[in-house]
Amino acid sequence: MGPRKRAAATVGTLIAAFLLPMAAQAPAQAAANAWTPGISPLHSGEYVERDIPGGADADRALKICALASGIACVSVGQGDGKQSIFHLYRCGTRSLSNFVDALSVLNNQTGGAEVRFTGPKVGTYKAPADPNVIWNFPNEATFDFNTMSIC
Incomplete structure (x- = not known):
């Protein structure tokens, strides 16, 4: 794999590592604003x-x-x-x-x-x-x- 392909793969991995945790947190944050009396x-x-x-x-x-x-x-x-x-x-x-x-x-x-x-x-x-x-x-x-x- 050439340097450009490695750099693109690294950028893709970093973006996925950053966005996936944020997506997982969104439903948890919405649920944290509600409760069941x-x-x-x-x-x-x-x-x-x-x-x-x-x-x-x-x-x-x-x-x-x-x-x-x-x-x-x-x-x-x-x-x-x-x-x-x-x-x-x-x-x-x-x-x-x-x-x-x-x-x-x-x-x-x-x-x-x-x-x-x-x-x-x-x-x-x-x-x-x-x-x-x-x-x-x-x-x-x-x-x-x-x-x-x-x-």
């Missing part, structure tokens, strides 16, 4: 809707969720501009995972039941039962919450 346990009949657009669409989805009497509707950000909306009705304490931002609650439980979020640094925040109020929580508190109690 979780509440555990989810009891029989409870469920979560994923990938609801944020803002007015998420508020509308909360209102639709809360049409059922006796339900607590919890919306939380996924980090990609979309929300996960949990439809909850069973009393008890649950563990939270990946609650980072954009937390809202529409509480249509009966009998004055509350939804309470607790974190080690911020203490307890409450969402009293009121089918006409969407309670919004600050992101710094949402990030700290590790448990939620209903009723």
